């Protein structure tokens with residue numbers, strides 16, 4: 001194997017650049033030529049491909065987003081689209097690939113392996129919703145962005161004795177909400193994995209009031225519905241007035257934390273190691289501080305599990 005390609009696909013996440021850098025430098029370290037494929041699978045189909053040198057990935061370890069750009073590409077889901085992609089791989093002499101993205105991107109990666117192009121997946125998403133790894137690239141940075149926002153909102157919540165509802169990202173996974181709620185000292189955390197009825201939230205607010213505590217923070221994962229819906233229910237059911245903050249895309253950006261940079265470096269380099277060993281169809285992850293690999297087929301059928309002990313801990317500490 002002489003030439004490998006790297007692409008970022010699906011939702012971007014801070015730390016993807018550190019992963020790209022690791023793939024390029026680790027590849028070059030082992031005598032490979034590394035090609036950057038721009039705009040995910042769309043760029044692969046279009047042949048938007050350039051050779052990356054050591055300097056091409058200089059000064060990007062800290063930067064959020066992805067220098068390779070990301071895209072969603074319906075055409076790659078079709079046989080014809082993938083054939084066009086294969087023609088580009090042949091044209092550039094690329095023999096294997098590293099795909100950095102979420103589970104959708106891994107479905108595409110698996111198709112490339114099946115077509116004879118060994119591909120390794122690297123989990124990059126702020127949601128932390130991928131099984132087979134304790135953390136995905138970008139989760140820690142997004143979490144710290146949320147915590148920064150919660151701390152600021154807490155200042156005004158305390159001064160004005162208000163209840164704030166903060167909506168964070170996480171369609172199917174409550175990791176961001178749970179970790180942020182725990183780290184931000186939220187009174188209630190509403191996540192898709194664990195039913196929190198509105199009565200319980202009301203009870204907590206009222207208990208707080210009875211103790212003389214006039215402000216509360218409620219963290220809501222977007223997967224359970226909207227924060228404004230929760231606000232409406234609190235008003236209708238218990239006449240509790242709240243302020244709503246939807247953090248939105250601010251959670252996707254920003255300089256990657258040290259944790260994400262190190263994680264991305266380990267996973268990017270781990271992916272190249274697997275390709276050098278002749279492996280294919282695997283996703284590289286970190287579990288119990290070790291770099292591990294799992295079959296992408298298993299990752300796609302498994303479900304990410306939220307840490308149940310953390311859910312319980314958050315309940316116990318927010319009384």
Ligand code: ADP
Pocket residue numbers: 009010011041071072073074075076077078101102103104105106107108109111125
């Ligand atoms: P993420 O990787 O963040 O989950 P998406 O689900 O949008 O993001 O997937 C990213 C891209 O991966 C899609 O736009 C498409 O090009 C490719 N992809 C997703 N599912 C498949 C599939 N079943 N077959 C081939 N390619 C796919």
